[in-house]
Amino acid sequence: MQHDPSRTSYYVGDHFYQSLVDSYADWQTDDAEITDPDLRDTCRMLLEKEARLLDRNKLDDWLTLYVPECLYWVPATPHGGDPRTEIAVCFDDRRRIEDRIYRLQNEFAWSQRPLSRTARLITNISAFSTKDPDTLMVRSTFLTNEFQAGDKRNYTGWYGHKIGFIDGGWKILVKQVNLIDCDQNLRNLSIIL
Amino acid sequence: MTPDDSFTSGVTRPAATQFNFNELIFEDRVHQCIYTEEAIFREEMRKVFGGVWVYLAHESQIPKNDDFVASKLGLRPIIVVRDSTGRIRALYNRCTHRGSTVCRQQQGSAKSFSCPYHGWSYFNSGKISGVPWPDGYADDFSDPKYNLAQVPRVQSYRGFIFGTLNPDMPPLKDYLGGVKKPLDEWLDRHPGGKLTFCDANRLKFNGNWKLLYDNSADGYHVIFSHRSLLAMENRLNEGDDEDKGMSYYKSSPDKAPFYVKVFENGHHYKDKRPAVDTSPGGLWAIEGPHPGMEHYEEIIREKLGDKAGSVLDIASSEPVNINIFPNLHILGNHVQVSQPVSLTETDTTWWGTAVIDDEDELHGCVDAVNALRMRTQESFPNFGELDDLMNFEQIQTGLAGVEDEWVYMHRGLGIPGRIKRDTDGYLIGPPTDEVFLRETMQVYKRLMMNEPNLVIEREIEATPD
Numbered sequence: 001m002q003h004d005p006s007r008t009s010y011y012v013g014d015h016f017y018q019s020l021v022d023s024y025a026d027w028q029t030d031d032a033e034i035t036d037p038d039l040r041d042t043c044r045m046l047l048e049k050e051a052r053l054l055d056r057n058k059l060d061d062w063l064t065l066y067v068p069e070c071l072y073w074v075p076a077t078p079h080g081g082d083p084r085t086e087i088a089v090c091f092d093d094r095r096r097i098e099d100r101i102y103r104l105q106n107e108f109a110w111s112q113r114p115l116s117r118t119a120r121l122i123t124n125i126s127a128f129s130t131k132d133p134d135t136l137m138v139r140s141t142f143l144t145n146e147f148q149a150g151d152k153r154n155y156t157g158w159y160g161h162k163i164g165f166i167d168g169g170w171k172i173l174v175k176q177v178n179l180i181d182c183d184q185n186l187r188n189l190s191i192i193l
Numbered sequence: 194m195t196p197d198d199s200f201t202s203g204v205t206r207p208a209a210t211q212f213n214f215n216e217l218i219f220e221d222r223v224h225q226c227i228y229t230e231e232a233i234f235r236e237e238m239r240k241v242f243g244g245v246w247v248y249l250a251h252e253s254q255i256p257k258n259d260d261f262v263a264s265k266l267g268l269r270p271i272i273v274v275r276d277s278t279g280r281i282r283a284l285y286n287r288c289t290h291r292g293s294t295v296c297r298q299q300q301g302s303a304k305s306f307s308c309p310y311h312g313w314s315y316f317n318s319g320k321i322s323g324v325p326w327p328d329g330y331a332d333d334f335s336d337p338k339y340n341l342a343q344v345p346r347v348q349s350y351r352g353f354i355f356g357t358l359n360p361d362m363p364p365l366k367d368y369l370g371g372v373k374k375p376l377d378e379w380l381d382r383h384p385g386g387k388l389t390f391c392d393a394n395r396l397k398f399n400g401n402w403k404l405l406y407d408n409s410a411d412g413y414h415v416i417f418s419h420r421s422l423l424a425m426e427n428r429l430n431e432g433d434d435e436d437k438g439m440s441y442y443k444s445s446p447d448k449a450p451f452y453v454k455v456f457e458n459g460h461h462y463k464d465k466r467p468a469v470d471t472s473p474g475g476l477w478a479i480e481g482p483h484p485g486m487e488h489y490e491e492i493i494r495e496k497l498g499d500k501a502g503s504v505l506d507i508a509s510s511e512p513v514n515i516n517i518f519p520n521l522h523i524l525g526n527h528v529q530v531s532q533p534v535s536l537t538e539t540d541t542t543w544w545g546t547a548v549i550d551d552e553d554e555l556h557g558c559v560d561a562v563n564a565l566r567m568r569t570q571e572s573f574p575n576f577g578e579l580d581d582l583m584n585f586e587q588i589q590t591g592l593a594g595v596e597d598e599w600v601y602m603h604r605g606l607g608i609p610g611r612i613k614r615d616t617d618g619y620l621i622g623p624p625t626d627e628v629f630l631r632e633t634m635q636v637y638k639r640l641m642m643n644e645p646n647l648v649i650e651r652e653i654e655a656t657p658d
């Protein structure tokens with residue numbers, strides 16, 4: 001039976017968690033690093049497009065970069081941890097990320113009134129092959145600057161994107177956001193990183 | 194005003210403030226300066242954080258002998274250790290020599306702590322174990338004055354570790370008083386009556402620590418402050434139903450069958466269970482959407498049939514708020530700890546809890562239940578608490594209008610028959626009533642008007658009380 005992941009969450013189960021932990025275990029090896037400039041450029045453009053859409057607050061368009069059964073994951077431990085037994089800063093499946101967007105667009109989400117303005121820098125992008133030729137892992141370093149209600153702050157760390165080649169294009173399967181201060185108390189992290 | 198005699202050596206320090214709390218705290222209102230005056234904050238760090246039992250850590254963070262976890266008692270850096278003999282101690286993380294911290298890790302295991310500055314070392318009991326090149330001292334370091342200072346009274350209640358510097362405090366279980374009952378009930382709904390910490394959602398806000406405590410049993414703010422959360426949790430409902438999450442606060446919560454109860458010493462309790470169906474599966478039915486929810490529910494129902502409802506309830510938020518003055522809140526499945534950082538900065542850490550099922554009371558479903566609990570617990574800190582914290586920050590901002598002096602908390606005051614007493618003598622009010630806040634302010638006022646006798650301990654063998 002087909003389930004709509006925007007309405008129900010059947011895909012986040014033991015198999016999903018296990019393959020998540022496995023695919024984020026040991027992927028940044030020199031052997032797997034991709035040198036083909038075209039492919040690297042494709043990855044770079046995907047990440048830059050994502051940053052652009054988030055900075056422009058085009059959240060619905062941003063979500064079209066993701067597969068239906070996607071994940072937005074901000075671990076609370078520097079090594080990622082096992083989300084089955086650990087709380088994460090954010091662990092959003094498709095429905096929850098749509099919840100998050102819904103709330104951000106709701107005029108009564110006080111933590112985002114006024115809305116933040118953001119300017120994201122992404123750099124040090126490197127892509128890595130996996131056992132599946134249609135799946136890549138991409139590492140990048142980010143600095144997200146946020147201005148809200150007279151206050152300027154930033155978040156920094158590195159992203160681990162898992163992307164897949166689907167219907168002739170690359171889509172994001174998982175975005176892991178590794179904040180350098182993920183295990184510290186953070187003030188008003190309302191924006192999508 | 195009493196002189197400030199917080200220096201145990203007898204060194205005198207001039208009284209910190211000349212504020213008269215009789216002029217600041219009334220039954221219906223408090224003065225804004227209790228949230229905005231630096232001198233009052235400094236006094237609170239002694240009279241409240243030090244003067245009463247303060248939550249420090251949970252035993253599941255230090256399961257084995259020699260385990261330690263960093264904490265704070267007010268602003269004092271503390272290492273909570275289970276020493277090599279198994280005794281739980283709260284050591285000052287402060288080298289006796291010239292004051293450096295001796296432990297700079299958040300958590301770990303160590304038989305001793307060695308100061309990075311000049312290498313003085315201490316057993317995890319706090320006893321000094323040696324100093325480099327001792328022949329340079331005319332002293333043999335046998336005097337306990339060289340041991341690490343420690344919190345003289347450290348006691349646990351069912352895994353929750355508290356400490357106080359005040360010898361005049363009653364034992365912890367008496368300090369907790371009536372709040373032990375809801376705490377027991379909250380623990381006992383889990384297999385073996387036990388839980389373990391499993392990391393946390395860590396938040397902070399630019400506001401005074403009391404703003405968070407003031408809100409902790411506030412049923413008045415829910416549908417306004419959390420309007421976006423309630424809308425979000427109910428956006429996928431069939432038809433016009435709006436029954437997920439805290440929807441029981443909608444329309445006229447004061448006519449609904451739940452209540453706020455006030456215990457002694459500033460503790461209070463919001464019991465929302467009477468407003469929800471607590472038959473097996475009832476709590477699960479009002480959970481908003483969570484990652485993996487349908488998948489694990491299907492597995493648990495297939496496996497357990499009729500028994501599934503009560504197992505799924507363990508993955509659901511318990512609809513209570515249990516507030517233990519001054520820094521511990523138990524709500525849903527969370528253990529929320531607040532930590533003053535400065536007058537206008539407060540950390541609040543939402544520890545997640547996982548179930549331990551030694552006796553297989555969950556019929557082989559404990560891993561599924563915990564996988565669900567992780568996701569159910571991430572929801573409120575992400576989609577609810579952020580709005581609360583923004584409102585606390587905006588109170589702090591608003592209070593800068595210092596000529597507008599009063600903050601009102603008189604909802605429910607003076608209405609005959611509105612506030613009742615239960616058979617134990619505790620006050621009970623409708624869910625949106627501010628009675629809990631008024632009562633806590635009276636406790637706070639008493640604390641602030643008396644200089645407690647705060648002491649530290651250095652004798653390693655001193656009997657635990």
Ligand code: FES
Nearest residue numbers: 288290291308311
């Ligand atoms: S300050 Fe610790 S050894 Fe000197």
Ligand SMILES: [Fe+2]
Nearest residue numbers: 414415418581
């Ligand atoms: Fe709230």
